[in-house]
Amino acid sequence: MLEAYHRRNGLFPMTLEEMLAVYHRAWEQHMPPFLFENEWDAEAMRGEGVDVLTRFYHREQENRTRRPLYFEIGFAMPLRPGFQLTGRIDRIDATDAGEYWVLDYKTSGRALERLPRPEGSLQLALYAMGSESLTGKRPDLMGFYYLNHGEVMTTTVQQHHVDTVTEAFHMLADAIEMNEFQPMPEARKCSECVYQSKCPAFTQVENNLLTL
Ligand code: SF4
Numbered sequence: 379m380l381e382a383y384h385r386r387n388g389l390f391p392m393t394l395e396e397m398l399a400v401y402h403r404a405w406e407q408h409m410p411p412f413l414f415e416n417e418w419d420a421e422a423m424r425g426e427g428v429d430v431l432t433r434f435y436h437r438e439q440e441n442r443t444r445r446p447l448y449f450e451i452g453f454a455m456p457l458r459p460g461f462q463l464t465g466r467i468d469r470i471d472a473t474d475a476g477e478y479w480v481l482d483y484k485t486s487g488r489a490l491e492r493l494p495r496p497e498g499s500l501q502l503a504l505y506a507m508g509s510e511s512l513t514g515k516r517p518d519l520m521g522f523y524y525l526n527h528g529e530v531m532t533t534t535v536q537q538h539h540v541d542t543v544t545e546a547f548h549m550l551a552d553a554i555e556m557n558e559f560q561p562m563p564e565a566r567k568c569s570e571c572v573y574q575s576k577c578p579a580f581t582q583v584e585n586n587l588l589t590l
Contacts, residue, residue: 381449433528444473453508461551478517480509496521496533503539
């Protein structure tokens, strides 16, 4: 949806009405009523989507000095023989001043103060490296685009961000080479994991998961 907006945002930019019409068509096609407890829940969620898109539209209209170069783009960096650092970046923007920004969309409705910040984000540092591998230029800024709030927060990309990701990558690769796989249980990850029956750590968290 956001990508469709940007792809059209050239000579004939998409209007908010067109954007919402695309959204409602997609909703009718992909969100059947049985997915919801009742019609009020369905309408509330649909309305939230309208609010998010409306905020996004106005935020993008205000932004006249930065344009997206890539959306939802994958990268793979062969940092060491036999190992690749891979990921998918929501968006890379270029500014009129020649800066690159790497952005990750966040879609949580929680209060802004309770959402992750870009400073010290390993995820964004990884995307900054991926962005550099795609564009040939290290991004100047990395940040989160909080869609539910219509806010963008960024921080400068620094060498220590890249060093931290590279170090973590080599530690993991070392462990894999030595067949050292320490399970790292986490309720959300474990609840969807296909290795539950084989993982010794899952039995430790299973009771907690059942109460989630
Ligand atoms: S069940 Fe085990 S392998 Fe799966 S996510 Fe949890 S800790 Fe990792």
